[in-house]
Every structure is written in structure tokens, then in C-alpha cells.
Amino acid sequence: MVNIVESPEGVEGQGFFATSLDKVIGLARANSIWPLPFATSCCGIEFMATMGANYDLARFGSERLAFTPRQTDLLMVMGTISKKMAPVLKQVYDQMAEPKWVLSVGACACSGGIFDTYSVLQGIDKVIPVDVYVPGCPPRPEQIIEGLMKIQELAKNESLRRRDTDEYAKMLESYNIEQAK
Amino acid sequence: MNNEILMASILEQTNNTAVCSVDQYDMLNVNIQANQLIDLVESLKNKQGFIYLTDICAAHYPERVGSEFEVIYHLHNLVENQRVRLKVGLSESEINVPTLTGLFAGANWMERETFDFYGVNFVGHPDLRRILNMDDMDYHPLRKQYALEDETRTDKNDTFFGR
Numbered sequence A: 001m002v003n004i005v006e007s008p009e010g011v012e013g014q015g016f017f018a019t020s021l022d023k024v025i026g027l028a029r030a031n032s033i034w035p036l037p038f039a040t041s042c043c044g045i046e047f048m049a050t051m052g053a054n055y056d057l058a059r060f061g062s063e064r065l066a067f068t069p070r071q072t073d074l075l076m077v078m079g080t081i082s083k084k085m086a087p088v089l090k091q092v093y094d095q096m097a098e099p100k101w102v103l104s105v106g107a108c109a110c111s112g113g114i115f116d117t118y119s120v121l122q123g124i125d126k127v128i129p130v131d132v133y134v135p136g137c138p139p140r141p142e143q144i145i146e147g148l149m150k151i152q153e154l155a156k157n158e159s160l161r162r163r164d165t166d167e168y169a170k171m172l173e174s175y176n177i178e179q180a181k
Numbered sequence B: 001m002n003n004e005i006l007m008a009s010i011l012e013q014t015n016n017t018a019v020c021s022v023d024q025y026d027m028l029n030v031n032i033q034a035n036q037l038i039d040l041v042e043s044l045k046n047k048q049g050f051i052y053l054t055d056i057c058a059a060h061y062p063e064r065v066g067s068e069f070e071v072i073y074h075l076h077n078l079v080e081n082q083r084v085r086l087k088v089g090l091s092e093s094e095i096n097v098p099t100l101t102g103l104f105a106g107a108n109w110m111e112r113e114t115f116d117f118y119g120v121n122f123v124g125h126p127d128l129r130r131i132l133n134m135d136d137m138d139y140h141p142l143r144k145q146y147a148l149e150d151e152t153r154t155d156k157n158d159t160f161f162g163r
Helices: A021-030 A043-050 A088-094 A106-111 A140-156 A165-172 B003-013 B036-046 B105-119
Strands: A011-013 A014-016 A036-040 A075-080 A101-105 A130-133 B018-024 B028-032 B050-058 B069-076 B082-090 B096-098 B121-123
Touching: A011 B105, A021 A140, A036 A043, A043 A075, A043 A101, A043 A106, A043 A140, A075 A088, A075 A106, A101 A106, A101 A140, A106 A130, A130 A140, B003 B018, B003 B028, B003 B036, B003 B082, B028 B036, B036 B069, B036 B082, B036 B096, B050 B105, B082 B096, B105 B121
Parallel strands: A036 A075, A075 A101, A101 A130, B028 B082, B096 B121
Antiparallel strands: A011 A014, B018 B028, B050 B069, B069 B082
């Protein structure tokens, strides 16, 4: 059986349906998120389970994983990011096209986790902006799925102009990220 | 070849200046000076069959004034399955030891790692720069004067993380 997402709020009549463009685009974006898995350690193993048939991330429209940042919408960072890896992660984020979201999976990606040490980045939000944090060491696939669903909520309800606002530009500037025009 | 025979030949080669002992796992420890290293390793490799350089590492003993650092070499004789451990003591002010890259090509990265973490200067190394840590790091993190924790961490008091 094929499930179809519910239609957004709108006015329905015989032969027509009217709603706002925001909602339609949000609906499309939320249900066709292409993730870029950036897996460096054990959280990546949980992600593999999440992708597999038992948990099946594809049910949420994230069938298509891509390892090219230019074609993806969601950067999923799973695992410890060392300081040496930080510029690589930032470059991957830079290369993604707007609109883009970031899901930080696991204690290490969120805060450095148990690795309170000179070589480990104390949370990826030191170098790139994060939309949703998934706690756990490592989190179960259900938690990762919930994180993805939160991202879907964000995508669904995001204003089309959000990424043109001064606020957004300032936020990127605080990370020293140049906004693509 | 057992440890006694090996010990005797090492002592002979170093004019009785090497300090040998056998540890609890029946492995021979040899403490030598930095200037004896190349000759000894060369003879172990070419005459005694220790053709495999298992590891190079270092240790920092801040309380040992005059030989605060120790560079440790593990060699393996694959034919007789015998191992030997060489230790070279170094002072903090003169932290130089000759490179083994002329004898073992595999010493290259191990020496870079030891330099990266302890700042040991391997004299004659073809490319002595950091290998694991960030290039712009300005200290050698496994020296004991540095704290293990990341001092830039800002969430130490964050009650949500229970730290």
C-alpha cells in the first residue's frame, strides 16, 4: 500500500484546491530530503541500521543518499569530529546548496562527548550551524529517525524567505561562512 | 638465540656501556646512548636478524632530571620470534636522536608521530613534520606539562550535560 502525505491546509472545492506556495514547497522539500551521511564512528553504525530494511529511512522520503554535497539537502554528522577533520566538515557544508539542514547525531558530534581532549572538536556547532541535535552514545535508530522527522518539520514550516533574511546572513557570518548568492 | 646470547653480543658491541635487563615477559630491555643507536640497530638488523621494526614511541618522565624523555624502539626477529626493546634517554634541552629512516623505511611515519606528540628531533629525518595533529598546533600534546582536557571547552558547567 502506498502512503501519500496529507495535503496542507487550504480551500478545496470541486475541481480545485487552493493553498499557499510556502506550504506546497515545504511539503515537497520535507518529503524528499536527500541526506549526506558524514559518518566517522560508532554513530555511523547506528545510521547503517537506520538505513537498513528494519528501520528504513526511505519511508520518510530519504531514499536517496548521496555522497556529493552539491546534490544533498541534509548533512547528517554522526561521530567524533577531530579538530583536524573540522575544516573538511566545514568545506562539505560550504559545498551544499541552499536550502540545507544539519542533523548532529550522537554525543560526540553534539558536544565532543567523552572526548574532552586537545584533539577533538567540542561539538560541530563550533564550525557549522546545526538544526537538530540527537543525543545518545550512540543513539538508537528510532532516535535518529525522530531527528530526521524534526528536520522534516523544520523544512515543512520554513518560510521561503528565511534564507534571505539578515538574521540568517548574520548567523552564517558568525561561522565565517560566505553565503552563496 | 636466547636473551643471554643476545645480551652478551650487545654488551660486546657497546663496550659494556649498555644497560640490559629482562622484563617479566621475557623480553630484553637495552638502555643505550643516542650516539650508539645507529650502529647497534644496524648490527641487530644485518647480523642478528632483527629485520622488523615494530614500533617507535616515546615517554615523558618529568621527574627524571637530565633524561626527561625516552625514545623506545621495538625490534623483532621474525625467524626466531624474538623481540628486543631499545631505550634511548634524552634530556629536555637536547632532545636529538639520529633517524632510523636509513635502515628502515617504515621508521619515517613512526618518527613523525613521535615528533608530533613529544617533540623529539630525529636528526637526519627527510620530512619531519606533524602527521596526526593539526598542522598549526604549536605544542607537543603528550608531554606531561599539558592538561589532557580541551581548555577551550565552554560547557564545563552546563547542568544539562551533567558535567
